Amino acid sequence: xNFLKPKSIIIKGTGSYVPEKIVTNDDIAKVVDTSDEWIFExxxxxxxxxxxxxxxxxxxxxxxxxxxxxxxxxxxxxDLVIVTTVTPDMMFPSTACLLQAKLGIRNNIxxxxxxxxxxxxxxxxxxxxxxxxxxxxxxxxxxxTERLNPLLNWEDRTTxxxxxxxxxxxxxxxGEEEGVGIIGNVLGADGSNTAVLKLPAGGxxxxxxxxxxxxxxxxxxxxxxxxxxxxxxIMQEKALDVLDMCDVxxxxxxxxxxxQANIRIxxxxxxxxxxxxxxxYVNIEEYGNTSSASIPIALNEALKEGRIKSGDYIxxxxxxxxxxxxxxxxxxx
Ligand code: ACO
Numbered sequence: 084x085n086f087l088k089p090k091s092i093i094i095k096g097t098g099s100y101v102p103e104k105i106v107t108n109d110d111i112a113k114v115v116d117t118s119d120e121w122i123f124e125x126x127x128x129x130x131x132x133x134x135x136x137x138x139x140x141x142x143x144x145x146x147x148x149x150x151x152x153x154x155x156x157x158x159x160x161x162d163l164v165i166v167t168t169v170t171p172d173m174m175f176p177s178t179a180c181l182l183q184a185k186l187g188i189r190n191n192i193x194x195x196x197x198x199x200x201x202x203x204x205x206x207x208x209x210x211x212x213x214x215x216x217x218x219x220x221x222x223x224x225x226x227x228t229e230r231l232n233p234l235l236n237w238e239d240r241t242t243x244x245x246x247x248x249x250x251x252x253x254x255x256x257x258g259e260e261e262g263v264g265i266i267g268n269v270l271g272a273d274g275s276n277t278a279v280l281k282l283p284a285g286g287x288x289x290x291x292x293x294x295x296x297x298x299x300x301x302x303x304x305x306x307x308x309x310x311x312x313x314x315x316x317i318m319q320e321k322a323l324d325v326l327d328m329c330d331v332x333x334x335x336x337x338x339x340x341x342x343q344a345n346i347r348i349x350x351x352x353x354x355x356x357x358x359x360x361x362x363x364y365v366n367i368e369e370y371g372n373t374s375s376a377s378i379p380i381a382l383n384e385a386l387k388e389g390r391i392k393s394g395d396y397i398x399x400x401x402x403x404x405x406x407x408x409x410x411x412x413x414x415x416x
Contacts, residue, residue, distance in 0.1 A: 086218025091258035092265050093416040094210075094344040096154025097307035097383040100145035101132040101249040102371060108244065122244045123368075127346025131247025131371035133232040139174045142250035146379070147186060150224065154231035154254035160188045161254075162220040164194040165211055166229040167203025169404075170234065171196055186382075192220075200280070201403025202270075203227050203341050203375025207413050209268045211255050226252040227375035234282055236302035245344075246303070251379025256416050267329040267412040269321050271403050277308040280404040314348045314402040317368040318410075319355045322400045325410040332362040333357045337395035338385060338392075340355040342402055343367040352400070364390065365381065373405065385392060391415050 107130050108119035122128055134142065143166060151158060166179040179194040188194070195215075199206035204227040211223040227374035235243045258264045284300035285291050295301060318341065325331060339358045341349050346367055353363045364385045373380060378399050385391050392415065399411040 084313045087183050088218045089215060089257035090261045091263050091416070092215050092255055093263060094253050094265070094413065095156065095256040096147040096150045096152070096254040096380065097252065097386055098149025098153060099141050099249065099251040099380040099383040100149070101247070101380070102134040102137055102142065104133045104135055105130050106133050108388050110282045111244050112172070112188060114237050115181050115243060116245045117244060125347070127365070127367045128244060128371045129368045131251060134230045134248040137230070137249070139168050139170050139230050140172045140178045140185060140227040141308045142230065142248070143178065143182045143226045143252070144185045146224050146228065146250040146252035147182065147224055150252035150254045154256065156254050157258065160187045161188050161222050161224045162192050162210060163214060163221065163223040164188060164192065165197055165207045165225045167197045167199065167207045167225070168229055169198060169200055169374055170230045173257070178228065179223045199375070199403065200405055201344065201372070201374045201377070202401040202407040202409045204378045205268070205399055205409035206270060206407070207252070207253070208265060208411055209409065210272055212265050212268065215255060215257070221233050221257055223255040224252065225255060226250065227379050228317070229374040229376045231374060234303050234378055236299055238299070239302070241307055242303050242305050245372050247373050248370050249370055249373040249380055251376045252378055253382070260416070263414045263416040266414050267325045268409065269320065269325045269328065270409040272407045274405065276406050277404070279306040279313070280304070292412060311345065312346060313406060314344060315351050317406070317408045318348070318400045320350065320411040321408050322398060323354050325398070325412045331358040331396055335336065335396050336362060338362055338364055338390055339398045339400070340378055340381045340385060341400050343381060344372045344402070394405060
């Protein structure tokens with residue numbers, strides 16, 4: 084069978100969703116010894132949204148519906164579903180299969196989860212793009228969805244304020260002209276550095292037991308300083324690598340959309356790659372770190388705010404547990 088190769092792969096539509104419940108820094112200061120001032124100054128976060136009873140797939144449905152609608156693509160026309168998450172509804176089946184059923188997407192297409200922690204969306208786009216380049220998949224739905232609040236240790240003031248819940252989605256489709264859409268992507272990982280950010284129990288190494296629960300092994304454990312140092316160095320390197328690969332200069336970038344982990348990481352990276360602050364999209368104040376959902380939420384908001392127009396170069400850069408990292412360059416269609 085002959086498949087027609089695409090001229091380009093574009094982001095045809097985007098969507099996002101965050102749960103209603105807002106938790107402020109002052110709310111957190113009632114539980115651990117901290118303050119709004121400290122949290123904002125050290126991280127740039129003021130609020131985050133917490134899901135009360137919505138699972139990762141429930142939130143994914145909402146962001147995906149908006150993305151499908153904005154793309155003008157019906158669920159019946161989706162050929163591939165990738166969900167990126169560190170908080171799947173359950174160990175199996177995949178959240179992608181749960182989402183497929185909830186959206187009424189047809190059943191003769193691949194649906195799977197991808198776990199690359201905070202880099203999930205950038206990984207997901209590369210996997211979707213590569214599969215689409217075969218000519219076999221015309222429309223892909225990539226959804227990043229995270230319910231992190233149940234993983235927070237409310238006795239650890241160094242991590243509990245950082246994270247929030249939410250979901251972001253993109254519909255990737257074939258473009259009509261060459262040289263636009265997703266034009267470059269670099270990915271990487273360093274599995275020798277897993278200890279700096281992990282959730283140890285609940286998998287096959289440390290199956291859930293009364294002991295793992297008592298030992299608080301089901302919560303996020305993080306060495307903030309190590310993450311910070313690595314994030315700054317690697318995000319900067321990978322942003323420059325993808326620009327180099329595509330022969331695009333930092334001054335050509337209209338908008339940098341970095342993973343929203345800490346305002347100080349974002350500002351340092353932007354400064355080092357010489358992208359001025361006004362060309363950097365930041366919404367961490369409102370949502371905290373929503374892991375892989377942070378970039379697609381930001382992308383959707385940037386589009387709605389009119390900050391992206393045809394011909395713009397948009398640079399995405401992410402970093403997360405694994406360690407994993409990635410950068411994507413888009414020339415907006
Ligand atoms: N409130 C008040 N004081 C606090 C708090 C808090 N919530 N947390 C820590 N402190 C104290 C510490 O105990 C320490 O006190 P000491 O000097 O008496 O020992 C002091 O504040 C400074 O602590 P540091 O850990 O040095 O603070 P730092 O400036 O490194 O900021 C932070 C901590 C915000 C966690 C930072 O390291 C960070 O953001 N790291 C990156 C983490 C991250 O982004 N993780 C997300 C996952 S990976 C990713 O998405 C990229």
